[in-house]
Amino acid sequence: MSFLAPLALISALVIGPIIVAMYLLKLRREERTVASTFLWRRMVRDVEANAPWQKLRRNLLLLLQLLLLALLVLALARPFFPTTGIAGRNLILIIDRSASMAATDVPNSRLEAAQRQAIELVDQLPDGGRATVIAAGGQMEVPAAATTDRRQLRDAINGIRVLPGNSDLSPALTLAAALSASEPESEVAIISDGNVRLPSDLRMPATVRFFPIGTRSENVAISALTLQPSTAGQTLFAQATNYGTTPTSRRLDIYLDGSLFNAYNLELLGGRDQAIVAEVPAQVRVVEARLVDDTGSDALAIDNRAWAVSNLGDSTVVRVVGPGNRFLETALGLLPSVQPQLVPASTSTFTETAAQVPVTIFDGVVPPTLPPGNLFFIAPIGSTAFFSVTGQLDYPSLRPATGDDPLLRNISLSEVNVLKASRIAPGPWARIVVDGDGGPLLLAGERDGRRIVVLAFAIQQSDLPLQVAFPLLISNIMSYLAPGSGAEAAQLAPGQPLAIPVDESITSVRVTLPNGELVDVTPQNGQAIFADTIQFGAYVVEQRQGDRLVGRRRYAVNMFSPEESRIAPQSELAVPQTSGLQQAVTQERVGRQEFWRWLAALALVVLVIEWLVYHRNGLIYLRQRWRARRAA
Amino acid sequence: MAEPLFDSTFLRKLDRLALLTRQIMAGDMQGERRSPRRGSSVEFADFRPYAVGDDIRQIDWNLYARMERFFLKLFVAEEELTIHLLIDSSASMDWGEPNKFLYARRAAGAFGYIALSSLDRVSATAFADTSRQLPSVRGKRGALPLFNFLQNLSAGKGGDLLATCRRYVQTNRNAGPLLFCSDLMDDNWQEALRVLSSRQFEVTVLHILSPQEISPQLDGDFRLLDAESGEAVEITADLEALQRYQENLASWRAEIERFCNGRGINYLQVNTATPVEEFVLSNLRQRGVLR
Numbered sequence: 041m042s043f044l045a046p047l048a049l050i051s052a053l054v055i056g057p058i059i060v061a062m063y064l065l066k067l068r069r070e071e072r073t074v075a076s077t078f079l080w081r082r083m084v085r086d087v088e089a090n091a092p093w094q095k096l097r098r099n100l101l102l103l104l105q106l107l108l109l110a111l112l113v114l115a116l117a118r119p120f121f122p123t124t125g126i127a128g129r130n131l132i133l134i135i136d137r138s139a140s141m142a143a144t145d146v147p148n149s150r151l152e153a154a155q156r157q158a159i160e161l162v163d164q165l166p167d168g169g170r171a172t173v174i175a176a177g178g179q180m181e182v183p184a185a186a187t188t189d190r191r192q193l194r195d196a197i198n199g200i201r202v203l204p205g206n207s208d209l210s211p212a213l214t215l216a217a218a219l220s221a222s223e224p225e226s227e228v229a230i231i232s233d234g235n236v237r238l239p240s241d242l243r244m245p246a247t248v249r250f251f252p253i254g255t256r257s258e259n260v261a262i263s264a265l266t267l268q269p270s271t272a273g274q275t276l277f278a279q280a281t282n283y284g285t286t287p288t289s290r291r292l293d294i295y296l297d298g299s300l301f302n303a304y305n306l307e308l309l310g311g312r313d314q315a316i317v318a319e320v321p322a323q324v325r326v327v328e329a330r331l332v333d334d335t336g337s338d339a340l341a342i343d344n345r346a347w348a349v350s351n352l353g354d355s356t357v358v359r360v361v362g363p364g365n366r367f368l369e370t371a372l373g374l375l376p377s378v379q380p381q382l383v384p385a386s387t388s389t390f391t392e393t394a395a396q397v398p399v400t401i402f403d404g405v406v407p408p409t410l411p412p413g414n415l416f417f418i419a420p421i422g423s424t425a426f427f428s429v430t431g432q433l434d435y436p437s438l439r440p441a442t443g444d445d446p447l448l449r450n451i452s453l454s455e456v457n458v459l460k461a462s463r464i465a466p467g468p469w470a471r472i473v474v475d476g477d478g479g480p481l482l483l484a485g486e487r488d489g490r491r492i493v494v495l496a497f498a499i500q501q502s503d504l505p506l507q508v509a510f511p512l513l514i515s516n517i518m519s520y521l522a523p524g525s526g527a528e529a530a531q532l533a534p535g536q537p538l539a540i541p542v543d544e545s546i547t548s549v550r551v552t553l554p555n556g557e558l559v560d561v562t563p564q565n566g567q568a569i570f571a572d573t574i575q576f577g578a579y580v581v582e583q584r585q586g587d588r589l590v591g592r593r594r595y596a597v598n599m600f601s602p603e604e605s606r607i608a609p610q611s612e613l614a615v616p617q618t619s620g621l622q623q624a625v626t627q628e629r630v631g632r633q634e635f636w637r638w639l640a641a642l643a644l645v646v647l648v649i650e651w652l653v654y655h656r657n658g659l660i661y662l663r664q665r666w667r668a669r670r671a672a
Numbered sequence: 673m674a675e676p677l678f679d680s681t682f683l684r685k686l687d688r689l690a691l692l693t694r695q696i697m698a699g700d701m702q703g704e705r706r707s708p709r710r711g712s713s714v715e716f717a718d719f720r721p722y723a724v725g726d727d728i729r730q731i732d733w734n735l736y737a738r739m740e741r742f743f744l745k746l747f748v749a750e751e752e753l754t755i756h757l758l759i760d761s762s763a764s765m766d767w768g769e770p771n772k773f774l775y776a777r778r779a780a781g782a783f784g785y786i787a788l789s790s791l792d793r794v795s796a797t798a799f800a801d802t803s804r805q806l807p808s809v810r811g812k813r814g815a816l817p818l819f820n821f822l823q824n825l826s827a828g829k830g831g832d833l834l835a836t837c838r839r840y841v842q843t844n845r846n847a848g849p850l851l852f853c854s855d856l857m858d859d860n861w862q863e864a865l866r867v868l869s870s871r872q873f874e875v876t877v878l879h880i881l882s883p884q885e886i887s888p889q890l891d892g893d894f895r896l897l898d899a900e901s902g903e904a905v906e907i908t909a910d911l912e913a914l915q916r917y918q919e920n921l922a923s924w925r926a927e928i929e930r931f932c933n934g935r936g937i938n939y940l941q942v943n944t945a946t947p948v949e950e951f952v953l954s955n956l957r958q959r960g961v962l963r
Binding site: 069070071072073074075076077078079080081082083084656657660661 | 772
């Protein structure tokens with residue numbers, strides 16, 4: 041413990057003697073003559089039997105006053121304990137609000153603990169110190185930017201809610217780096233459980249301190265829930281994973297369209313999963329799985345529920361223009377809600393609207409006029425309005441883009457060899473998903489409201505169709521081009537926008553949220569985009585032509601994120617800094633926890649006690665009255 | 673000249689009262705009270721054989737006729753009683769509102785007057801460091817000297833209660849009812865009362881306390897000075913201390929009462945806030961001291 045204003049202690053030397061002097065002056069008693077001190081002597085004799093305490097009692101007021109003085113002087117001296125905290129004047133607070141922060145292993149939740157820690161840090165700011173609050177996870181937000189207003193900072197911190205998205209700290213750290221570079225004495229404080237994705241190439245110009253939150257790692261989550269058509273009806277596949285380390289048991293309740301269907305007892309070893317496969321009737325539309333935790337050890341509740349929807353019967357027509365491709369047709373045939381429509385390669389006019397045929401695949405052909413809807417070009421032989429073909433590549437090697445492109449989900453392309461591919465110069469709309477030597481091999485992007493994917497090589501010109509990656513790639517591509525047609529088509533990650541290709545004849549698209557709320561989306565440029573998929577659960581999307589319902593699809597938004605479900609708190613965070621440190625600083629006692637308020641509060645209590653002691657006669661009188669009343 | 677002790681209406685009321693004694697006691701002169709001695713009255717007491725020198729007028733001749741032997745017929749003697757009034761005039765008595773000493777004098781006066789009106793002898797003594805005595809008076813004529821004596825008494829300094837009592841008992845030959853007016857605020861009160869009750873005195877203790885002693889109105893820190901010795905006691909008078917004082921007082925009075933009951937002493941507590949008239953006319957009669 042040290043003092044910020046030790047000079048205040050001197051005041052005790054001045055006031056203390058004054059109190060003692062006043063007390064000594066007051067000790068001169070009033071003299072009064074009585075008939076005889078006979079009875080008083082007797083009384084005093086009784087009293088002196090417990091003299092030490094009596095002596096103390098006589099001096100009680102003095103002692104209390106001295107105590108009061110001591111407390112007040114101590115409070116004035118502003119004592120503090122060094123704590124883990126911050127030392128700078130410009131604080132950039134990054135608060136993780138990803139789903140794992142909803143874990144309840146610390147009181148209330150990790151997010152609340154983080155908020156408490158953040159407020160503590162804000163309280164430690166020196167006078168005139170500024171702070172910026174960044175909420176990371178999902179969409180990054182900055183609820184308070186470089187402000188000295190503590191109330192605003194507190195409101196901003198307390199306003200942060202868990203956002204079930206990924207916990208990518210890159211944008212937050214990039215912003216923090218930019219903010220701290222321009223401001224001396226900056227410090228970046230990351231309050232998180234440590235289960236975050238960090239940028240690898242960033243070097244922070246300021247000290248980065250990490251305040252780890254969380255204690256336990258016990259969490260069981262539903263890691264997969266799908267509904268697939270089968271011969272008898274539908275096959276339900278549910279998988280629960282124990283992300284903790286200790287074996288535990290759970291009950292998995294399966295609800296079909298809201299009513300309980302079955303319950304399974306699961307015994308889960310640490311780090312292992314267990315799957316359930318069940319046949320359910322064909323008419324089931326929505327399946328909900330709930331993990332029931334009787335042990336009370338589960339720290340994260342939001343991943344204990346999952347939904348799967350069935351769109352059986354509603355399939356997307358995919359037009360395949362080409363000479364015929366057995367691999368492609370087989371892969372498409374595996375997709376439950378895709379209905380391939382084979383069209384001869386010579387076809388050049390397309391009359392159907394985008395609502396009737398949302399996706400067209402050109403396998404080795406490029407017609408002079410392109411049909412409406414989303415397009416998938418395989419090994420294009422000529423240029424189109426979207427790209428131009430400039431030549432040919434021989435034996436290109438495949439270099440998938442970094443990051444997790446949805447097209448490459450669950451796919452490894454490292455074993456794939458390509459004989460030759462078209463050299464393609466992409467337009468600015470396209471992102472390169474797989475790069476090759478001399479030109480991109482897989483492109484994807486959006487232009488004029490339509491999605492376009494280009495695969496630069498013919499399937500037959502590679503060993504891709506012989507690999508596991510092929511059907512998955514086709515499934516991913518179809519999920520991208522026709523949302524709701526791939527194997528996981530009806531599954532959305534939270535926050536992932538829902539883009540529904542629509543016809544000109546569709547006047548409105550109505551989305552029913554899991555909580556029953558209705559949202560009307562107006563289609564624009566041939567598609568309706570609904571982005572507010574924060575809630576977990578089943579969404580119903582209805583397409584309307586005026587008052588007429590023309591199509592209904594269901595989507596399920598689930599977490600299914602091992603990153604977030606793995607809630608084991610990390611004690612260190614690798615954030616390289618320009619000072620040479622490779623780790624964020626943890627547990628360094630540079631903060632100052634002042635506690636003069638507590639001393640002042642204690643002084644107030646002592647003051648009240650002193651006052652009560654001074655008026656003890658009144659108290660005794662009240663007590664007697666009370667006793668008399670109770671006895672009566 | 674101090675104010676008169678009583679007004680005439682109160683004295684007329686006192687005329688109707690008489691002193692009760694529990695024991696039969698001997699006196700010097702003929703009076704109105706039964707004496708343990710034989711003497712001349714109308715009440716027959718006993719016979720005894722004639723001895724040479726006896727008054728032959730007292731021989732019962734009827735008995736001689738029957739028994740042929742001389743017997744004297746004896747009668748109960750009726751004699752006066754000496755009432756002792758013992759008043760503590762130490763400085764501690766001259767205190768309180770109403771004053772304890774005045775109260776003691778008035779109570780003693782009333783008592784003495786009642787005795788005088790029934791032809792008893794009254795002897796009054798005030799004692800402090802020195803004692804002053806009224807030579808015994810008798811009959812209603814003695815009332816005036818008694819009242820004068822009491823009126824002119826003034827409180828002295830302190831005094832040794834035990835020594836005074838011892839001297840009084842030794843010097844006074846005629847035992848009789850004794851009224852002891854004191855606040856008993858002396859460490860030797862027990863010993864003093866024992867001395868008084870050791871002879872044939874029929875002791876009545878009038879324990880006089882002022883309201884200020886019974887429930888002191890003090891609040892704060894005080895240095896209490898003894899009126900007699902000047903001794904100081906420092907107290908912090910809070911409600912709790914006063915409560916303890918009260919408990920102490922009660923136990924002290926209970927102790928005195930127990931002591932007196934054990935020795936046949938009549939113990940009367942009186943608060944000077946009670947008017948003397950009321951005390952004499954009702955309390956004393958209730959306690960069987962007066963009739």
